[in-house]
Amino acid sequence: MQERQLIFESVLPSELDPARYSKPVIDGIEQALTVTCTDGKTVTHNPAEPKVAPSIKDDFDDDELVAFAENLENISPEELERRAKKKERPNNPLFKYRRGVLSVSDLSAQIWCEQQLYYKFLYPFVLNDEGEIKRVDDKPHMLCGTALHLERELEIQTKVSIECKTREDSYGVRLLNMVQGINGLLTWNKPNERYITREMPIFGNMYGGKLYFRGIIDEINYDPRTHQLEVVEFKTRASKTAPKPQQTYTHEVQVNIYRTLLDELIQGQVDKSLYFERFNLQPSTPLCEAVRNEYKERGFPDINTLENAFDLLMKLTFRMPTITTNGAIEYILQSDATWKHRKEFQRDEKHLQDLLIKSEPFWLGTREPEGVDIEDAFKCQWCDYGEICAWREEKANEFSRKKKRLN
Numbered sequence: 001m002q003e004r005q006l007i008f009e010s011v012l013p014s015e016l017d018p019a020r021y022s023k024p025v026i027d028g029i030e031q032a033l034t035v036t037c038t039d040g041k042t043v044t045h046n047p048a049e050p051k052v053a054p055s056i057k058d059d060f061d062d063d064e065l066v067a068f069a070e071n072l073e074n075i076s077p078e079e080l081e082r083r084a085k086k087k088e089r090p091n092n093p094l095f096k097y098r099r100g101v102l103s104v105s106d107l108s109a110q111i112w113c114e115q116q117l118y119y120k121f122l123y124p125f126v127l128n129d130e131g132e133i134k135r136v137d138d139k140p141h142m143l144c145g146t147a148l149h150l151e152r153e154l155e156i157q158t159k160v161s162i163e164c165k166t167r168e169d170s171y172g173v174r175l176l177n178m179v180q181g182i183n184g185l186l187t188w189n190k191p192n193e194r195y196i197t198r199e200m201p202i203f204g205n206m207y208g209g210k211l212y213f214r215g216i217i218d219e220i221n222y223d224p225r226t227h228q229l230e231v232v233e234f235k236t237r238a239s240k241t242a243p244k245p246q247q248t249y250t251h252e253v254q255v256n257i258y259r260t261l262l263d264e265l266i267q268g269q270v271d272k273s274l275y276f277e278r279f280n281l282q283p284s285t286p287l288c289e290a291v292r293n294e295y296k297e298r299g300f301p302d303i304n305t306l307e308n309a310f311d312l313l314m315k316l317t318f319r320m321p322t323i324t325t326n327g328a329i330e331y332i333l334q335s336d337a338t339w340k341h342r343k344e345f346q347r348d349e350k351h352l353q354d355l356l357i358k359s360e361p362f363w364l365g366t367r368e369p370e371g372v373d374i375e376d377a378f379k380c381q382w383c384d385y386g387e388i389c390a391w392r393e394e395k396a397n398e399f400s401r402k403k404k405r406l407n
C-alpha cells in the first residue's frame, strides 16, 4: 500500500477567479443563477448590486455620457489592459470562447455533436420549468460523476489548499501537482507494487498543431515489473450494462489525447514559450511565499518563478523510464461504486491525427459547426437545443424531400 499523496488546490482572490465571468445576463442585466449542489439541493446566487459612481453622475445630464463616465470610473487599469489584449486576439471560437486553450473534454464534446457544443457557447444557461436559470450542464448525473471522481481521488490523496495571489501562483500549483506526481514515480522503491497517482494536470499542442489543450488525467499508474505506464479515465454509469460503442468511442479518444500529451511531455516535445503565451502568463513573476514553501517542502528549494517550476517539470519528465503503453477506461456504477467495468484498448494515432485535422477548422473559424449525421440522430433526443437546432431541421427537411422523391 502506498503512502497517501498530497494534491494541491489553488485558492485565488475572487477578482481573479475565472468563474465570475460566467453569469447569465439578459439585456445587459445580470440575472440570478440557480446551482445544484453535490447533495442534490439547489442554491440561488443573486447578482451583486451594480456599482454607480455618484460623483460623476452629478456632473453629467446626458444619459449616454453618464453611462460612459460610470464605466470608465469603475474600470481598473488591469481590466483596461485585458480589454486591449482581447481586441488583439483572433475572433474565432478558440479565442472567443476558450481564450486560446481547449480542454480535452471540449474535443470529446465536439465529437459527440459540434453543433451542440457551439450552442452551449452561445446559450450556456437554460430556464427550467420552475422558472429558474441554470447552467445547461448542471445535471444530477454530472454532479454524481464529480462526486465519484472526488471519492476515487481521495482514496489515495489528501487535498491541501494554497492561498494564491496571482494567476502565476495558481499555475505554479498546477505544475507542483505534476512535479510531485512524476517525482513520486521516479523515487518509487517498491519493485513489486504498482505506483499510482491521480488527478494529474496535463497540457500541450499535440503533434505541433494549432490547437492547445489542457486537461486532468484521472489516473496514471506504473508497473515497475513490466515498465508499463497506463493512463486510466474514470466514467460513471447509471445502469449495470456495458456502455455502447458510440459512448466508449468519445471516452477512448479522450484517453488517447491524454496519452499523446503525456508522451510528448516525457519526450520533451513541449514548447515552453507557447505554454506561457497560450495561458497568458508571465514566466518571471515571483511566486508567492505559500507556493514557494510547498516546492521547498517537497525538496525543491530553488523554485522562485513559474519558469523555474516549468524547467523543473521538464527535467523530471525527461527522466521518466517509459512512455505510456496502455490506455483504459473504468466505468463505475453511480449507485454502487463496487460495480466496475473496465475496457482496455490500443492507441490509434492516425485516427487521432485525422480527428484533429477535422476539428481544427471549426475552432479556427474557417468552417461552420456541423450537427450529427442521420445515423447518430438518437443523440438529438436528449439535446437541450433540439427545438432551436437549425442543423436538425435541415436534416429532417432533407429526409422528407428524399422520402417524397421515393414515393
Ligand code: SF4
Pocket: 113, 114, 115, 116, 117, 119, 371, 372, 379, 380, 383, 384, 385, 386, 389, 390, 391, 392
Ligand atoms: S439537436 Fe441534434 S444536431 Fe442539433 S445540436 Fe442537438 S444533438 Fe446536435
